[in-house]
Amino acid sequence: MNEKYLVFEVYHDHIKLVSKGKWILETIRHIENILQSIPSDKKIIWDVSGVSEFDSAGILLFIEYLNYFEAQSKVKVTGYTSKQKEMYDLLKKQHKSKKTIHAYQESTLERIGKKTIHIYDDTKEMLRFFGELFSNLFYTILHPKEFRYKEMVYHIYHSGFSALMIVAITTFLVGMVIAYQGSVQLAKFGADIFIVDTVGISIVRELGPMITAIVIAGRSGSAYTAEIGAMKITEEISAMRTMGFDPYSFLVLPRIVALMIALPLLIFFADIVGIFGGMFASRMQLGISIEQFVNRLYEVLEVKHYILGMIKGPVFAFLIAAVGCFRGFQVSQNTESIGLHTTQSVVNSIFLVIAFDALFSVIYTELDL
Amino acid sequence: MSVIEAKDIITKFDTRTIHDHVNFSINENEIYAIIGESGSGKSVLMKEMIMLASPTAGHINILGQNLQHITPRKAQELRRNWGVLFQFGALFSSLTIAENIELQLKEYTNISKKMRDKLVYSKLELVGLESYAGKLYPSELSGGMIKRAALARALAMDPKLLFLDEPTSGLDPIGARNFDQLIVNLRDLLGITVVMITHDLDSMFSIVDRMAVLADKHVVAEGTLENVLQSQHPFVEAFFKNEYTKQRFKGKIKDVQ
Numbered sequence: 001m002n003e004k005y006l007v008f009e010v011y012h013d014h015i016k017l018v019s020k021g022k023w024i025l026e027t028i029r030h031i032e033n034i035l036q037s038i039p040s041d042k043k044i045i046w047d048v049s050g051v052s053e054f055d056s057a058g059i060l061l062f063i064e065y066l067n068y069f070e071a072q073s074k075v076k077v078t079g080y081t082s083k084q085k086e087m088y089d090l091l092k093k094q095h096k097s098k099k100t101i102h103a104y105q106e107s108t109l110e111r112i113g114k115k116t117i118h119i120y121d122d123t124k125e126m127l128r129f130f131g132e133l134f135s136n137l138f139y140t141i142l143h144p145k146e147f148r149y150k151e152m153v154y155h156i157y158h159s160g161f162s163a164l165m166i167v168a169i170t171t172f173l174v175g176m177v178i179a180y181q182g183s184v185q186l187a188k189f190g191a192d193i194f195i196v197d198t199v200g201i202s203i204v205r206e207l208g209p210m211i212t213a214i215v216i217a218g219r220s221g222s223a224y225t226a227e228i229g230a231m232k233i234t235e236e237i238s239a240m241r242t243m244g245f246d247p248y249s250f251l252v253l254p255r256i257v258a259l260m261i262a263l264p265l266l267i268f269f270a271d272i273v274g275i276f277g278g279m280f281a282s283r284m285q286l287g288i289s290i291e292q293f294v295n296r297l298y299e300v301l302e303v304k305h306y307i308l309g310m311i312k313g314p315v316f317a318f319l320i321a322a323v324g325c326f327r328g329f330q331v332s333q334n335t336e337s338i339g340l341h342t343t344q345s346v347v348n349s350i351f352l353v354i355a356f357d358a359l360f361s362v363i364y365t366e367l368d369l
Numbered sequence: 370m371s372v373i374e375a376k377d378i379i380t381k382f383d384t385r386t387i388h389d390h391v392n393f394s395i396n397e398n399e400i401y402a403i404i405g406e407s408g409s410g411k412s413v414l415m416k417e418m419i420m421l422a423s424p425t426a427g428h429i430n431i432l433g434q435n436l437q438h439i440t441p442r443k444a445q446e447l448r449r450n451w452g453v454l455f456q457f458g459a460l461f462s463s464l465t466i467a468e469n470i471e472l473q474l475k476e477y478t479n480i481s482k483k484m485r486d487k488l489v490y491s492k493l494e495l496v497g498l499e500s501y502a503g504k505l506y507p508s509e510l511s512g513g514m515i516k517r518a519a520l521a522r523a524l525a526m527d528p529k530l531l532f533l534d535e536p537t538s539g540l541d542p543i544g545a546r547n548f549d550q551l552i553v554n555l556r557d558l559l560g561i562t563v564v565m566i567t568h569d570l571d572s573m574f575s576i577v578d579r580m581a582v583l584a585d586k587h588v589v590a591e592g593t594l595e596n597v598l599q600s601q602h603p604f605v606e607a608f609f610k611n612e613y614t615k616q617r618f619k620g621k622i623k624d625v626q
């Protein structure tokens with residue numbers, strides 16, 4: 001079928017190329033394939049009189065290969081129409097002035113360099129963000145009247161209260177899973193009742209805070225980034241600045257404080273629901289009655305475990321909200337960057353939550369808590 | 370008396386120089402236009418005037434304050450003395466139009482809610498919006514209505530200075546002329562000084578008192594239309610003295626030459 005566009009015959013001292021049919025966007029892919037297969041060591045006579053239709057892509061292809069052939073040997077073009085010549089001249093000018101830009105291949109070293117600079121810039125921006133944040137925080141502590149209580153309440157509702165359901169379901173399931181898995185092992189030793197210790201302590205100390213924080217990072221951290229990012233794109237942040245409203249005290253602080261209040265409360269709630277989950281599974285699997293469970297829980301679950309778990313709440317909340325806002329401010333003037341930064345915000349905050357959880361574990365162990 | 374004075378502004382992004390010794394001054398109570406090609410740095414210059422960005426070097430004086438050495442408190446005071454109309458409105462999308470206009474009144478004054486509502490609706494009327502628009506969200510307005518609502522918000526605190534970024538772009542010709550008339554009325558009525566970026570020839574020929582032409586990284590011509598038309602700079606030639614403008618604004622251009 002390619003015969004339709006281009007045929008060539010090789011003679012002993014020259015090659016005859018005959019173009020015909022449509023040289024347009026839809027066909028040039030086929031034509032280029034044939035052109036590539038043409039040997040260019042002999043003089044070429046290129047007859048274009050058979051071309052019935054052409055567009056700028058067709059002519060560009062022609063120019064491209066004409067240049068290529070000319071570089072190797074002599075070329076003679078015959079049979080072009082005046083219209084073709086006009087378009088040829090127009091495109092030829094552009095073609096000369098702008099060399100074809102070859103896809104630029106970055107070297108490894110260059111990539112490392114760029115990445116390093118990116119990390120350096122990112123760090124600088126982060127330091128700036130936290131600098132502004134803390135100066136604002138201290139100012140607000142000294143001038144508590146200027147704190148945006150209304151916004152804070154709004155965010156407590158949206159990041160805290162509205163998340164109750166999802167936090168409940170998640171931790172209930174986690175509590176159940178722990179109890180199921182534990183009971184299989186403990187039943188082997190006939191130590192059924194120890195399931196209460198396992199569930200109670202692991203939920204309250206570790207899983208409750210961590211699972212809740214991860215859910216909230218995915219839910220509110222991402223929302224903060226997207227909200228602030230969108231405001232940046234529509235220049236609402238600039239507008240705020242020109243009106244004398246500082247975005248840190250209007251947008252960042254209320255969100256951070258709201259989450260620092262809401263997350264511990266959510267963790268408290270998650271602890272209870274998680275233990276319920278464990279209780280439910282123990283009853284199904286091991287036949288431990290609710291009364292037995294509660295009595296045992298009362299004996300083994302010291303208040304200290306509960307407090308140690310709770311302390312993590314405000315820290316996780318600060319990390320999630322601060323990262324969410326920080327990434328939001330990094331959004332630049334295009335919509336794609338909202339998605340990019342939202343993803344980054346969630347990944348960062350979940351990582352930070354897990355890393356800080358590990359840090360807490362080390363500290364607690366070192367302190368024999 | 371000059372309200373705004375810019376001296377030797379230099380702006381660089383990385384190694385690219387946008388402004389190279391830009392100078393101009395804006396007098397009280399005049400409508401001052403900044404014109405120039407796309408990408409010549411008009412919006413950046415405006416951002417530097419309203420303290421959203423700062424120049425690499427140079428001084429800007431506004432209402433007697435040097436922006437380079439301003440204390441946060443003074444800066445805050447200054448911000449209450451100007452209103453800014455962004456090119457795309459930049460209305461707060463989570464608030465209704467009325468709430469948008471009301472916001473600064475609520476923050477900075479202690480007037481009663483009833484009084485605030487009255488003020489809000491008087492501003493809406495001033496810019497020619499029906500009062501029902503106050504209850505709508507920005508996403509529910511047309512492009513022209515957004516411009517008007519944003520202007521109403523910029524006027525909320527009765528500013529001394531009004532910055533407008535391409536106020537008539539995206540408006541229909543009739544709407545654009547009405548908007549021009551509105552700006553003149555505001556200037557006459559409230560005695561404000563208007564700084565605007567514009568590409569709109571009609572505005573330049575009808576309402577602008579003085580203008581600065583930004584090209585080749587600096588101000589190549591400044592002054593009244595007559596003064597500017599005397600410039601031989603290629604941009605001025607191309608912008609004002611092409612066949613179309615010669616035809617359209619026959620009287621005005623001939624007067625000068």
Ligand SMILES: Nc1ncnc2c1ncn2[C@@H]1O[C@H](COP(=O)(O)OP(=O)(O)OP(=O)(O)O)[C@@H](O)[C@H]1O
Pocket residue numbers: 382387405406407408409410411412413414
């Ligand atoms: N944040 C930035 N970082 C890098 N370069 C920028 C930035 N902001 C603006 N520029 C550059 O500064 C130059 C001037 O931009 P500016 O937006 O002021 O143009 P303009 O005169 O307002 O144009 P238009 O009439 O199209 O609005 C452009 O070349 C632009 O690429």
Ligand SMILES: [Mg+2]
Pocket residue numbers: 411412413
């Ligand atoms: Mg602009």
